[in-house]
Amino acid sequence: MKQLLPRDRLANQVRQSLRESPVTALLGARQTGKTTLARMIAENHKPVHFFDLEQVAGRRALSTPELTLGECRGLVVIDEVQRMPSLFEVLRPLCDRPGRPARFLLLGSASPDLVRGVSETLAGRILFVRVNGFTLDETGPGEQNRLWLRGGFPRAFLAGKGESAWRWLDSFAATFLERDVPQLGLRVPAEALRRFWIMSAHDHGQIWNAAELARSLGVATNTARYYLDILNGAFVLRVLSPWHENLKKRQVKSPKVYVRDSGMLHYLLGISSLSALRSHPRLGASWEGFALEQTLGLLGETNAYFWSTQRGAELDLLLLSGGKRYGFEFKCADAPSMTRSIHVALSDLGLEKIFVIYPGKDRYVLHEKVIALPLKELPMLKLK
Ligand SMILES: Nc1ncnc2c1ncn2[C@@H]1O[C@H](COP(=O)(O)OP(=O)(O)O)[C@@H](O)[C@H]1O
Ligand SMILES: [Mg+2]
Known part of the structure; x- marks a missing residue:
């Protein structure tokens, strides 16, 4: 078997959650490594029961779930x-038994919003851990460009050659559209959804305009919203919500949409090499999305927003953490400098600090509260 890349940060998160909560759910797109991670965790547990609902045998084993699961002791993984x-x-009811004879680790590749009723049913008994593609702390900082170009799906990132990574992304997209989405019980023409996905790649990181997208696709506005819900709920697109501050300024109220995985973005845009990326008009947007995903992967993705005013002041990412507000700007530049927009964001939003994440080597101070930070240093950043 091929060597696995360790994912210690994620594994520790999962272990902690298993200690604290009767149910832990690992959520992430297909192929991000959820099953592999669950197997790594399961190695240190006894007894372990594994049910894979993708397999007929797994579904059959759970045909009388109350009985089967009620008898399980130890760690129960349901894939x-x-x-x-x-x-x-x-x-x-199994969560509420005295002495908690079993812990449940659920793996899912669709968000609870897409699968009806889940969040309410287990409210207060479940903790979620997001499993996205690889982050820089897992691949090592030396692999930054490879991770950016190919994205974080293990199979694309680890593929021997660039062409193999590309072929893998191509087949991932086809399987996703033709098999995974229909399997969720969603009826959508694969071709229409593919076109929507490609258009989202062209609009990567821009304010989402449902009416305009719907017009170019030739569908109703509600259909475009439905497509967005599907791709967001299956974790291939990211919808970043706008922050609204109580100011006498008009602020943007629509979300921003990103293709989550940078390799998938490049595949959808037809960018197959670093040199093609460097001369592509969407270079800046690609960096922004890549650095955004890395930041959310490393620092957590709850309480994440962007901010934008009608007059052009902007903040790429606002993270609320420990009662404080932190700002992030993602700049694909050799030496980013202070901008008016950063000044406005600092004072309007009352930010603790702004980090300007860029591809260079050195950390430097731009202002009392603003630091230019190389992406490579992000894994060491602690917000406190
Ligand atoms: N940590 C890792 N190191 C190397 N390869 C990995 C790692 N995690 C997953 N993979 C590979 O990526 C592919 C998808 O992983 P899998 O765990 O099946 O994803 P998921 O369950 O999220 O669909 C598999 O071929 C697996 O071997
Ligand atoms: Mg799996």
Whole structure:
């Protein structure tokens, strides 16, 4: 078997969650490494029960779930749990047994919003851990350009040659559209969804305009919203919500949409090498999305927003953490400098600090509260 890249930060998060909560759910797009991570964790648990709902045998084993799961002791892993949403009802009473004879680790590749009723059913009994593609602390800082170009899906990142990574992304996209989405019980023409996905790549990092997208696709506005819900719920697009501050300024209220994985973005835009990326008009947007995903992967993605006013002041990312507000700007430049927009964001939003994340080597101070930070140093950043 090929060597696995260790994912210690994620594994520790999962272990901690298993200690604290009767149910832990690992959520992330297909192929980000959820099953592999669960197997790594399971190695140190006894007894372990594994049910893979992707397999007929796994589904059959859970045909009488109350009985089967009720008898399990130790760690119970249920893979591709979105295939059987009725399980959540069954898990509820099992979580509330005295002495907690079993812990449940659920793996899913669709968000609870897409699979109806899940979040409510297990409210207060479940913790979520996001599993995205590789982050820089896992690949090592020396692999930054490879990670940027190919993205963080393990199979694309680790592929021997650039062409193999490309072929893998191509087949991932086809399988996703033709098999995974229909399997969620969603009826959408694969070709229309593919076109929507490609258009989203062209609009990567821009304010989302449902009406305009719908017009170019020749569908109703609600259909465009539905497509967005699907791709967001399956974790291939990211919808970043706008922050609204109580100011006498008009602020943007629509979300921004990103293709989550930078390799997938490049595949959809037809960018197959670093040199093609460097001369592409979407270079800056690609960096922004890549650095954004890395930041959210490393620092957590709850309480993340962007901010933008009608008059052009902007902040790429606002993170609320420990009662404080931190700003992030993502700049694909050799030596980013202070801008008016950064000044405005600092004073309007009352930010603790702004980090300007860029591809260079050196950290330097731009202002009392503003630091230019190489992406490579992000894994060491602690917000406090
Ligand atoms: N940490 C890792 N190091 C190397 N390869 C990995 C790692 N995690 C996953 N992979 C590979 O990526 C592919 C998808 O992983 P898998 O765990 O099946 O993803 P998921 O369960 O999220 O769909 C598999 O071929 C797997 O071997
Ligand atoms: Mg899996």
